[in-house]
Each structure stands twice: as structure tokens, then as C-alpha cells.
Amino acid sequence: MYPSSISIYEVGPRDGLQNEALLPTAAKVQLINGLANCGLNRIEVGSFVSHKWVPQMADSAAVCQQIEQRADVRYSALVPNIKGLEQALAAHIREIALFTAASESFCQRNINCSINESLQRFEPVFTAAKAAKLRVRAYVSCVLGCPYEGTINTAQVAAVTHALIEMGAYEVSLGDTIGVGTPRAARSMVDAVSQRVSPSQLALHFHDTYGQALANIVACLDSGIHTIDASVAGLGGCPYAKGASGNLATEDLVYMLEGMGIETGVDLPQLAKFGQQICQQLGKVTSSKVGQALQS
Template identity: 55%
Template sequence: MSLITKSINSALKQLVHRSLSTSASQIRIYEVGPRDGLQNESKFVPTDIKIELINKLAAAGIKDIESASFVSPKWVKQMADGVDVMKNVPRAPGVNYPVLIPNLKGYDTAKQCNIEEIAIFPAGSEGFSQKNLNCSVEEGLKRFKLVADQAVKDGVRVRGYISCVVGCPYDGPVHPKGIAKITEELLAMGCYEVSLGDTIGVGTAGSVRRMLREVLTVAKPEQLALHFHDTYGQALSNLLAGLEFDIKTVDSSISGLGGCPYARGASGNLATEDLVYFLYGLGLNTNLDLIKLIEAGRYISNFLGKPTESRVNRAMGDKFKNHQDIVTMASCEL
């Protein structure tokens, strides 16, 4: 390993460990592949394939797996089998299986499926709110408050997503103050966490930092999650910027699956395999088995008939059979 490589690796570790305490160095990975990852796929994924993917992710050690959506099948056909998925997926001990909820009707349907956590999803821009929710940002928040109020009353955990937190395909750059205001409203509704989504992947470390500085005036780091798409190849650098603020929850999607039907050109989410490799390189423990994640990524990519979008998955091939060997490789330590 060259002196330059060692120097860069050391600098990255020091940067992150300055903001992560020794007692809380573990990063929580929130897997969105079975829902956000698959929702834009044109080839319908049968219920049994979705369930097997979820099982493989749980077997790899992931504790939060967003598993289904209860939006209208008219708009997102891929998610039409949400009830079947949630009623038939085996619940592994200690694993959370949240679902996406658009309105009270969707919530009422989801309640039939023994759910413990839901996610609501206002937009960070007016243009995207109109396309995605067919209403203004304000009206969307009012609708989601009805859902959140009922869920809190029922003892169901509520997570909030905000889409387009730095840029919108219709409105252009998004002002950080608006994202902070929506974050504040979601927390007031009872959301235990707000996931900040760069839905079209236009963010950079600079724009992400500016957004986070504003959001952190109304929220604590432990109330936030990072959700980056990799359209411009900036997801990991944006993640590093977020880690500087002591945010420890990161959304990702197996095999880099994803995209949004209302954000043309937006590529998939940050790949879970790439995220895990990156974090191991920083010396941060995820307690996940990367070999099993790679197998899960290949399972769904093979079904879809397309190559994985995970660079780590492509690069690994069949090079490693032992998880510890991958950790050593990622750390580049002798």
C-alpha cells in the first residue's frame, strides 16, 4: 500500500472519529431495497421473490428493512402486493419491517398486517409535491399528520421522509430553511426520525453540509437519517459530510436498486454493499455480513436480469469467501 493511500485512509478515519464517540461508533443501516429499490422496476417482482429478498437481508444482519408500500396500485404497480408481503414474510427476532403509508386509507389497510412502524413522505419542494402527491407541501403535511396522529395513538412508530432536500427536478435548488421547517413539523407530529433524501442525487458535500447546518437548528443528530441517491456519483462523499455532523443512521438499497417514477433521470440509492465496505474502511462496525449482502444483491439482480449497480458487488466477484478478509481489505491495514 502506498504512503499516499495510507495517508488518505488515515485522514478519513480521523475525520469521522472526531465526530463519532467511542461508545457510539456503530452506524445503523436502514435498508430500503424491497420498497424504494423495487418500486420503479418495470418487471413485476412476485411476492415470493420479494419475501426471499427480505429474508436474505435479515440473514445478513440488517435490523431495519423497509418491506412494502401501501400506495395505490394504480400509481405504483410494483407495490400492489403489500398486504401479501407483510402477511407472509417471516418476522425474524429483532428485525424491524416498516412500510410506506400515503394516507389514512393506506394506514387502515396496513394495520391488518401486524405492522410496528410506518413511514410518511412529504416533499421538500412544491414542484415535486405536486407530481408525487398531487398537492402542495402544506396540504401534504396536513394529510400526513392525520396518519401520524392515528399511528401514535395506536402505538405504531412513525418515521418521516423528506424528498428533494437539496434539489428538485422541477424547481431546481431547494432552500435549506424549507427543509428545516418540514423537519420540525414532522418531529412535532411524533416522528422518531426524519430521513433527508437527495431524491435526484444532485447533492454535493457542500450543499449537504449547508442543508444539515440549517436542519440541525431544529433537530438533534440522533433524530436524523441520510438518504442519498448516486446519480452523479456523490452518495458516499455526501455520506461522509453527514457523518461529520454525528448522524448515525443511513438509508441504502441492496445492489443500488432504486429511482423515482416522478424524478426522471434519478438513479438508484446508495448501494448497501458499497456503504458497508466504505464503513468498514473507516473502522466503523456495522455487524453485517458483506458476503451475504453480496449474495442478496446478486439474487435480486439476477431475477431482474440486469447487472448490479453496486461497485463493490461487481468488483468482488468470487474473490472472497471469508467476511474478515473483506474487512481487512476495506481497511487496507497490514
């Protein structure tokens, strides 16, 4: 049975923009405020990582300080370590996100450590977050495929997810980082993880590199998962598939869910308008099929 409503976790201002051209702080602030006004009440606004590696996120503190910070919206930021956590606290962020992978090779290449080492690095962050009464979300990437290892064992995905929940994450987002998953594989992975973690503590983060994101979501809609990640205008490419799209467009997700009678609380025309505006500022065309249709 499909859920009556879905919570959308908007990742465009962070996961999307970190792979796009540099934008002025004011443009990011305008986007985030616009997304909140559209009815999106969970927005990842930036990340406190090395400016050397992710220059697009260098102004995350300024962004956090300048957005409206509405009481009915949960704003979060990605942090890699204690230093990032301290920066998030200084910027008045009340929810953080941590990042690891289900692939050893991807973990080594992306954050220069093994999966177990990444979890060990998270321990002091979880401790400090708990002391500061911060909510902690976690990402597990490469849950359906890795650019270095190929297909990933679902038992490995389940083990990493379970470890993060045990450490204190209130929710773990399962990411098909290179977008290679198909519906049967996606559902099989979700079922395997759900044997160790309650579906209510899971989120779906399916990339649309091969045009499978919406189909994968439909395959998992009756699994008990009620949170889906998406990015306005499909912002953010897939760095492991040159020229390919990456994030699922929030507009496309909203259109599909609402058409299925599943409430999102999002004003789709307004969302499409903000998606078009940010794309104009980036000098690109929206990746959202729905955004393109509404624009025309």
C-alpha cells in the same frame, strides 16, 4: 468525530423494487428474509399505496404476512393515508413511513398537494398511529435539489423537518431525490436542519445519480446523524434523470463504513450474494461497485 457505528435503514424491497420490473411475491419474501439474515435490522418491506400508480407494491400485504418477522428486526412500510395505515396494521406492521417534500413543485406533481396540505393530511395518520402504538418515520425529498425548482433553500428543508418531528415522527430521512448534491452543499443542509432538529432524529438518504452519495455521507458523518438509508444492489432508478442510477447501494455503503472502522453489523459477502440473486431475477446487473467486485 466519526461515530463508532451506523444504523442502516434498508429501502431496497420498497424504494428499490417499486422502480424495477414486477417480481413474484416469493422472490420479495426471499430477499427480505435474506437481508435480515445478513444483519440488517431495519427494513422497509413495501408500501400500501394505490396499485394503479405503483403496481410493483400491489402484493405488500402478502409480503408482510409471509416474511419471517424476526423479533430483532424492525419492518416498516410506506403509507400515504389512513387507509394505508389500516392496511399496514392488518399486515402486522409496527412501523410506518410518511412522505412529503421540501419543494412545493415536487409536492404538487408527486402527491397533488402543497407541502402544508401534505402535513395536514398526515395529522389523522399520526393520531391513529399513536393510538395503535406504531412508530412513524417520515421522508422529506428534494432536500438538495428539485427537478422543477433547482436548488432548495435549506431553511425550507429545516422547517418541514421540524414540523414532522413536532407532529410525532421519531425520525426524518433527508432525501437528495435527484442526486445532485455535493459534499459542501450536503453538509450545509444538514447543519441548517440540525439547528432546529436533533441530529439523532435525522437520517441521510442520498441518491447516487451523479456518483456523489458516498462523498456526501462522509461530509456528514461527524454531524451526529447515525442512520443512513441504502438499497441492496442499488435497486431503484432515478425517475427524474433518465437512465441514471438512483439509490446508493447498501454493499458500497457497508464497505466504506467498515473500512473506516465504523461498525454496521452487516455480513458484506452475504449481502452481496443476495444483491446478485435479486438482480438475476430482475434480469439486470447489480449497480453496486462492491457487488461487482466481489462477483468477479
